Amino acid sequence: MTFVSDLSQSQEYLSFRSSVPLRRIVVDNDNTKVWKIYDCGPKNIKYPLVCLPPVSGTADVFFKQSLALSAKGIRIISAEAPTYWSAYEWCEGFKKLLDYLEVDKIHLFGASLGGYLAQKFAEQTYYCPRVASLILCNAFTDTSVFNNHESAAIFWIMPALVLKRMVMGNFSTDKVDPHIVDAIDFMVERLESLPQADLASRLTLNCIKGYVEAHKLANLPVTIIDVFDEYALSNSVREELYKCYPHAKLANLKSGGNFPYLSRCGEVNLHLQIHLRQFDGTNISASDRSLINIKISG
Template sequence: MGPPVSQSRAKLIIMVGHVHVGHETSGPTIGPKLWRYYDFGPKTVPPLVCIPGIAGTADVYYKQIMSLSMKGYRVISIDVPQVWNHHEWIHSFEKFLDSMNIHHVHIYGTSLGGFLAQIFAQHRPRRVKSLVLSNTFLETHKFAAATPWSPVVNWTPSFLLKRYLLTGIRDGPHEPFIADSVDFVVSQVETLSRDDLSSRLMLNVNVASVGSLMVPDSLITIMDTNDYSAVPQQLKDQVNERYPGARRAVLKTGGDFPFLSRPDEVNLYLQLHLRRVGVEPRPDLVQGFARNGSAGSSKDQKDGGNNFDNHPGDNGGPGSGGHDHETQNSGSESHDSDESIPTSTMLANTVLGTVSSTLQASLCVLLIHHYYESALYISSRQPFDV
């Protein structure tokens, strides 16, 4: 893990890592967990943590990572680790944040990720500053009732688990961008192990519900699609009823994965949310790429046509103080680099490792475009006011 970015000489920090997190709790023993994550953007900016749904991985948010980090925001995209109940999730996620020296977070959660974000905010209210919830739910009773075979999940073959996870994705003709998003997520499901699949399924069917949150409605944005999602509309309506004062971002289309199929709208709403809750981007710190082949650093550490409704009086508050700084651990590997124009090899290495070769080429072109134009674009265009 690299040291904090200085204001005088800044880099675009791109971190791809695996963290082993050990737990010491007063409750049941929780073994060490492996966290896979991507960490993009200036470390002096409070992070937006993206939590995927049951079929997603850290890779599915690559369009948010590219867009927001280039504008000076810090984005951390995570894989849900192999945890088997919500209590274990809370402790594991807290230890993950501790290992990265992150005190407060803003969370963007979709589907199961949105539910886990709410559960964490309920039990660790001081650490969560704001929430963006997309196509998510408040309780798992309906999923538990639809999965009577959940007691034998641990013995279910991988191909059956994959088939079950994919049954919730609508099959049939789609708009091209929605079809591409489905294909990408299906390819990500193929990379998951049997334990990954079964643990996520258990999180989705273990009976639980979200209690009251200390996060005020004014610091919550609900972003749903109007066409179709695997989460029943009744469950999405419950989320809207629970947070009547939340901002609502409605996407007319987008399917289950609007962050892939409608990235421009999703990224705009995320920027509006972050500005409203007091997160200031640092585009002045986005000036180059790390020089080494990993485009940053990797880490293995073991440590203990849309509309956006404006509600009156919802000006938000400060998202977090300036305390979410990344510090260098004594046992971590860091890489410094000099200012330089990135080569095609360096740019290619910034692309998420499991993305297809065609997609890698597209991302390289986008990165080159952003590198030469983002400075002028960011400095000349004023951000939208919410």
């Protein structure tokens, strides 16, 4: 019997799925590589906020951000990648996706692995910038924090059940906070939906040796969203991220677990708006102020 979470049956999620179409886009020569995206908000915006999920996540894990921010006139795209086996390959595919969408530059919001890949994309394109700013949530800069470098080479042949157990080992279920419990349940449901190849490729990207050359991102506006309760990464990983971005704005949440964009969506959405507000009135704004004015005046 398939597990069904409370969040996926909520009116908010059902409204999101009924109003925002899932787009499937092929940008590589291999037609089996299909990007899945949800694109909300004004399509005339060429500098949207793009959200990248963690290992266990699908594009719809940012449904709370998509609904709330698009209502504020912000264009927000949630993107789920097909199977790529290296950060370089992932970045090349992502670049093709942006070209397909006719998007010039983006503001990137990445969670965990999504945060790492957001940094790698900014690094790989720094000579011809495609990233206007970064928001990193429970992110890391060096895959050495995971002790699975040797195993990474064989993830591609490991059974899906084994891979899912590896990921679920990082989900702490002893929380009394119902919002965190709901978030974990929703992410477990997303994890269960992932094919073996997709999960194996994500775990490979997460664990294969690599690090971010943060000095190449020194001029980027960065906001770091962190939680101070128990989550999958250690304090030393958080401190290393702070060292890499000494001028970053810090958005510290007292709690929220591994998935604060679900469990503390109000706080996360506020920090995203604060981050994006600095670009209002510029040529890299993620929002259409005229739509906001119409909503206010109406």
